[in-house]
Amino acid sequence: MLTMERHLQCQLSKFAPMKTLDDLLLLGDPRLYQVCDPVLPGELPLVKDWVADMHNVMQEIRECYHFGRAIAAPQLGIMKRVIYMNIDRPVVFINPVLSSLSDEKFELWDDCMSFPNLLVKVMRHKRITIDYLDENWQPQQWHMEDALSELLQHEYDHLEGILCTMRAVDEKAFKWRN
Numbered sequence: 186m187l188t189m190e191r192h193l194q195c196q197l198s199k200f201a202p203m204k205t206l207d208d209l210l211l212l213g214d215p216r217l218y219q220v221c222d223p224v225l226p227g228e229l230p231l232v233k234d235w236v237a238d239m240h241n242v243m244q245e246i247r248e249c250y251h252f253g254r255a256i257a258a259p260q261l262g263i264m265k266r267v268i269y270m271n272i273d274r275p276v277v278f279i280n281p282v283l284s285s286l287s288d289e290k291f292e293l294w295d296d297c298m299s300f301p302n303l304l305v306k307v308m309r310h311k312r313i314t315i316d317y318l319d320e321n322w323q324p325q326q327w328h329m330e331d332a333l334s335e336l337l338q339h340e341y342d343h344l345e346g347i348l349c350t351m352r353a354v355d356e357k358a359f360k361w362r363n
């Protein structure tokens with residue numbers, strides 16, 4: 186007969202431990218340069234776990250570095266096309282597609298949780314449209330501009346294996362965060 190302790194261990198071992206800041210991939214990790222795979226319909230139940238991990242790590246980043254509006258699954262080594270954003274409410278973007286990128290662009294100092302002390306000057310489209318599936322696998326469309334537009338361009342790039350360091354406007358477009 187199992188003791189209560191053994192029983193509890195067996196129960197716990199069924200679940201992967203929650204990802205933490207230690208699981209965040211940092212600049213130079215080859216996985217950050219890989220193109221991610223689409224989420225398949227049968228994988229929808231896993232998305233909830235991935236999002237819980239993304240939420241957890243983003244909270245830790247906010248506590249340590251005082252920034253962080255969104256995170257992409259590959260930053261945690263989950264090589265799937267999922268973005269999690271939490272500004273005033275949590276939003277899950279599954280298999281997002283960007284379109285209607287405006288000709289008008291703007292310049293900004295971008296940051297990234299995978300190199301939290303480095304700022305990179307980049308150009309982003311002022312307006313985009315994003316089509317995606319939500320956490321219930323329902324198609325959604327969102328027209329974004331300015332801060333949301335640049336944020337989702339940054340996160341979408343992660344799904345394509347592109348970091349903002351690769352979009353620096355020139356060789357002096359790097360700054361240490363004070």
Ligand SMILES: [Zn+2]
Binds near residue numbers: 296297298299339343
């Ligand atoms: Zn990033």
